[in-house]
Amino acid sequence: MQAKVNTLCLTKRKPKWLALRFIKLTSTESVFYSPANNLKGSSALIVIYKNGLTSKTMQYIASQSNHPATVFLNQNEITKRHCNIRWFNQTSEIKRCGHGTLAAANFLIKHFGYCPEVLTSMSHERFTIKVKKQRAQLLLKSIEPKKSELAAGELKSVFSSAIKAAYSTGDKNGYTVVLFNEEFSKDDLKSLHVDFKALSKLHKNAVIALSIKNKDKKNAIAHFRYFAPQFGVNEDSATGSAITVIAPLLFRLHGLNKVKLIQQSNNGALLNYEFNNAKVVIY
Numbered sequence: 001m002q003a004k005v006n007t008l009c010l011t012k013r014k015p016k017w018l019a020l021r022f023i024k025l026t027s028t029e030s031v032f033y034s035p036a037n038n039l040k041g042s043s044a045l046i047v048i049y050k051n052g053l054t055s056k057t058m059q060y061i062a063s064q065s066n067h068p069a070t071v072f073l074n075q076n077e078i079t080k081r082h083c084n085i086r087w088f089n090q091t092s093e094i095k096r097c098g099h100g101t102l103a104a105a106n107f108l109i110k111h112f113g114y115c116p117e118v119l120t121s122m123s124h125e126r127f128t129i130k131v132k133k134q135r136a137q138l139l140l141k142s143i144e145p146k147k148s149e150l151a152a153g154e155l156k157s158v159f160s161s162a163i164k165a166a167y168s169t170g171d172k173n174g175y176t177v178v179l180f181n182e183e184f185s186k187d188d189l190k191s192l193h194v195d196f197k198a199l200s201k202l203h204k205n206a207v208i209a210l211s212i213k214n215k216d217k218k219n220a221i222a223h224f225r226y227f228a229p230q231f232g233v234n235e236d237s238a239t240g241s242a243i244t245v246i247a248p249l250l251f252r253l254h255g256l257n258k259v260k261l262i263q264q265s266n267n268g269a270l271l272n273y274e275f276n277n278a279k280v281v282i283y
Contacts, residue, residue: 017061022050024075027111028067029103032238032269039268042238044087044103045070048078055093062088068237069100078108083116085127091232095123095174098138098240098282105129105136130281137283138240142248142275143169151176154202159209160193167249168205175245176205184211189223190264200229208242212254220259222250238269240282247275 017023025048033041045067047058053072062070070088077083085104087097094100101119108115115136119127128139145167152166155178162181169175184192189211199207206228214221224246226239243261250256257276263269273282 015061015064017057017064020053020057022052024048024050027107029107029110031099031102031106032240032263032271034268034270037262037268037270039262039270040237041267041269042069042099042103042236043067044100046104046107047072048075049073050075058086059088059093063090065090068233069094069097069103071097071100071104073104073108078112078116079114081116082118082120084122085119086122089232093122094231096121096125096241098127098140098243099238101127101129102136102138102240102282105138109134109136132283135283137281139279139281140241140244142278142280143175143245144248144278145169145175145177145245148176151203151205152178155199155207158195158199158202158207167245169245174205175208175242176203177208177210177245177249179210184223189225192225194227194235196227196229196234199227204230206231206242208239208246210246210249212250215254215256217256217258220250220254220256221262222246222259223262223264225264235265237265237267238263238271240271243271243273243282244280247273247280248278251275 027046028043029046030041030043033039045065058072072086087094087100105115115129130137130139148166148168151168152163164179164181167177192209209225212222226236226242250259258274261271273280
């Protein structure tokens with residue numbers, strides 16, 4: 001099975017690592033973009049490698065990339081039903097990465113005409129892929145957050161707006177969703193000030209700032225931002241895995257199981273999902 005893929009350089013000069021004998025091919029793929037709404041989404045560098053690529057080398061390759069995530073797949077596994085997947089940013093390995101997984105799945109569908117049914121992370125979490133109209137959809141188990149006075153207290157000095165409530169998951173997946181006292185207008189969440197230094201010291205979870213705009217069940221819209229300085233990323237541009245905690249919370253608070261999410265990062269992103277039976281389909 002051959003793919004017509006041009007090796008994409010990350011800088012004007014060809015990176016030295018592209019000469020490594022165990023790199024089969026590389027490419028880039030973007031997800032969650034919407035030209036109609038001027039939202040650029042997020043990109044990932046996809047690296048298909050042969051046996052022998054070490055974690056240290058993976059981290060080095062990712063450190064040379066200007067993409068939010070670098071995704072690694074073994075060429076011996078990509079044609080099977082189950083395939084291992086790893087993600088790195090410029091400084092460390094990422095435990096779970098929805099946008100990188102969708103990008104990798106779409107790349108495989110586009111260039112090979114096939115994608116594994118399940119991509120499995122290093123922590124043995126299963127990322128199930130559904131294919132609809134030759135585009136990948138990501139199926140994940142939802143993570144139910146609990147209201148947390150502790151999290152609200154820790155984050156009080158981090159944000160420029162007063163916190164209404166905070167909802168946190170367990171330590172395993174590490175998310176806290178924050179709602180604020182004031183009702184943000186369409187663009188106000190962009191102006192929310194975040195003390196990243198304080199956040200990295202005070203709180204162990206990645207933090208999602210969430211604001212619901214339209215609660216109509218047919219056309220529900222919510223806005224959010226995602227902060228994780230503790231994991232090497234002050235603010236992520238497009239965050240698919242965070243929907244696993246956003247979806248059950250919006251269902252609990254507003255009875256919504258299908259919402260259009262706009263991530264108000266610098267690039268902006270448009271994410272759609274459906275929530276049913278403790279599972280979330282993200283596309």
